[in-house]
Amino acid sequence: MSKITVWSADGPKQAIQAKETEVGPLKADEVEVKVDFCGLCHSDYSMWTNEWGFTAYPFVxxxxxxxxxxxIGELVEHLKVGQKVGVGWVSRSNLNSPESLSGDHNLSAGNEMTIVGRYGGFADTVRCQSVWAIPLPDSLDIKSAGPLFCGxxxxxxxxxxxxxxxTDKVAVIGIGGLGHLAIQFLNKWGCEVTAFTSSPDKSDEAKEFGAHHTVSSRDSEEWKSLRGKFDFVISTVAVDMDWKAMTATLAPKGRLHFVGVVPSELGLRVGDLMSQQRSISSSPVGAPQVIATMLEFCARHDIRPQIEVFPMSKIxxxxxHLEDGKARYRIVLENS
Ligand SMILES: NC(=O)c1ccc[n+]([C@@H]2O[C@H](COP(=O)([O-])OP(=O)(O)OC[C@H]3O[C@@H](n4cnc5c(N)ncnc54)[C@H](OP(=O)(O)O)[C@@H]3O)[C@@H](O)[C@H]2O)c1
Ligand SMILES: [Zn+2]
Structure with missing residues (x-):
């Protein structure tokens, strides 16, 4: 048994306070990570408020x-004490599931999530199955690297x-924690990038991140000139929009992909998709090898989250700050 400090809330939106708690022995396939920095994702906010109805309290x-x-646990061979790593949304997978065996660990049924029914990274240490602790390339800035592991x-x-x-024309809806990274990735990938934003004051920075165009996400009238344009649209917002009008901006064979958790049903008809062979889809995070590939891509292109650092004690x-929509563009909490 050892004692760790976690930042925990006893109920929806209740104050988050430091407390000491006992953790059992480290499992043979686990690693323990001393947390230096931890990003604050909108999903932490949604879990804290129990917006999705499955938060277990005390919540960390x-x-x-x-x-x-x-x-490191006794079975862990590929990681060493002292190595820099990151831990994201998934903390354990069944490595023998068909999904994991195909390299799609993030899709494996029964995955353990880092902040669901267990203690997450708002703590002095966090644990995970070793496959989900991904080594950081040496050249990556550790202070700003956390948000790469979910956002x-x-x-x-x-x-x-x-x-x-x-050669694809791509749109990103919402310039927040996820969106500002999507713009940077897509620009370096070579795509023509359009950012949809509800915040006119973000337009200049969106262009610095690599957007070639910005459009209002509030006014679907403005979208009429974009009809049939995009090969791929990724939505990072957690709000309802006129998805029928957004679908009309897709090129033939275009795809509207949701990563943001939209509260209501989409209100689309098959006919909105069929005649142009358009698709709608969604996905959760990514598998360990795709995370490693992303980290390498970030190191090569000097892509980094734009962060605002708060001490963990100011959680x-x-x-x-996040709730008020003021984050530019990802908050990172620093352990003292
Ligand atoms: N699929 C997954 O695995 C996964 C992983 C991580 C997060 N998520 C989800 O992804 C979503 C985004 O997370 P995040 O951390 O990027 O959140 P975030 O930093 O709060 O960014 C969300 C963005 O949505 C836009 N927005 C907010 N309110 C709006 C409104 N009323 N109308 C139009 N746009 C609005 C804002 O961009 P503008 O100011 O540019 O409009 C905001 O920056 C959340 O639902 C989160 O739970 C999913
Ligand atoms: Zn997240």
């Missing part, structure tokens, strides 16, 4: 943790899964 969020391996991989993975081409203020 944090699934964009980076730090140093502080202990980053969630938007990078669809680019790989759907074989996006450098409640950080939640309010």
């Amino acid at each position: 969020g944090g699934h964009e943790a980076v730090g140093t391996v502080s202990a 980053g991989i969630t938007v990078f993975n669809p680019m790989v899964q759907f074989d996006l081409k450098p 409640n203020e950080a939640m309010t």
